[in-house]
Amino acid sequence: MKLFVYHTPELTPTDKAPECAIAVDVLRATSTIATVLASGGEAVQVFSDLDKLIEVSEKWPSEKRLRAGERGGAKVSGFELGNSPLDCTPELVQGRRLFISTTNGTRALQRVQDSPSVLAAALINRAAVVQFLLDKQPETVWIVGSGWEGSYSLEDTVCAGAIAHSLVQQTKLSPEELAGNDEVISAIALYSQWQDNLLGLLHQASHGQRLLRLDCLDDLKYCSQTDILDVLPIQHETGVLK
Numbered sequence: 001m002k003l004f005v006y007h008t009p010e011l012t013p014t015d016k017a018p019e020c021a022i023a024v025d026v027l028r029a030t031s032t033i034a035t036v037l038a039s040g041g042e043a044v045q046v047f048s049d050l051d052k053l054i055e056v057s058e059k060w061p062s063e064k065r066l067r068a069g070e071r072g073g074a075k076v077s078g079f080e081l082g083n084s085p086l087d088c089t090p091e092l093v094q095g096r097r098l099f100i101s102t103t104n105g106t107r108a109l110q111r112v113q114d115s116p117s118v119l120a121a122a123l124i125n126r127a128a129v130v131q132f133l134l135d136k137q138p139e140t141v142w143i144v145g146s147g148w149e150g151s152y153s154l155e156d157t158v159c160a161g162a163i164a165h166s167l168v169q170q171t172k173l174s175p176e177e178l179a180g181n182d183e184v185i186s187a188i189a190l191y192s193q194w195q196d197n198l199l200g201l202l203h204q205a206s207h208g209q210r211l212l213r214l215d216c217l218d219d220l221k222y223c224s225q226t227d228i229l230d231v232l233p234i235q236h237e238t239g240v241l242k
């Protein structure tokens with residue numbers, strides 16, 4: 001297995017595709033997607049365009065759908081949900097499909113949607129993602145961070161590092177043998193330094209600070225936890241994760 005980390009969708013190669021692609025948006029899209037599926041949601045369908053989301057979701061029975069929209073960290077008006085995983089309780093999402101569009105996370109998923117296997121990862125479901133890689137042993141794996149409007153995000157890189165660190169621990173591969181690019185080594189270093197204080201790292205991250213200004217401390221606390229959900233969001237048809 002060769003692992004590559006790309007910090008943003010924009011830095012991800014366009015002329016090839018890996019056997020397995022993992023989109024990461026710890027704050028907060030992939031944390032929300034994992035939570036919806038762990039809470040009994042039927043599926044999550046991802047859109048970059050809000051109008052398209054509305055058009056497609058209109059065809060779904062209203063009692064079986066939820067619409068989640070986020071722009072700039074805030075909820076899109078007229079949608080039932082923003083992008084807080086804490087709102088995705090079993091009572092609300094059980095049996096319903098979540099139609100979601102967010103600023104960056106959904107773009108990362110769309111960037112890799114043509115890969116044979118597409119997963120959504122966050123810190124909260126890291127172990128399930130690692131177990132999938134150990135079971136399937138894909139030859140090439142890309143971890144694509146969502147970043148923020150084209151720039152680097154600490155929280156996505158630390159999650160990439162958490163995945164890589166766990167792979168190193170559970171295989172006989174050294175970091176150098178696993179790494180397909182230097183970003184993997186730096187992601188492991190970041191995770192190794194912060195693994196006991198991931199909430200502290202999220203406080204330092206620019207998007208963490210943006211969310212704190214929006215009064216979302218509980219979201220940061222929730223998203224900073226590791227391996228709390230045994231759920232593997234995997235793409236079944238383009239844009240639909242189950």
Ligand code: 3SL
Nearest residue numbers: 027028029073102104105
């Ligand atoms: O950019 C995104 O995709 C979002 O996850 C950002 S936010 O955390 O909902 O503000």
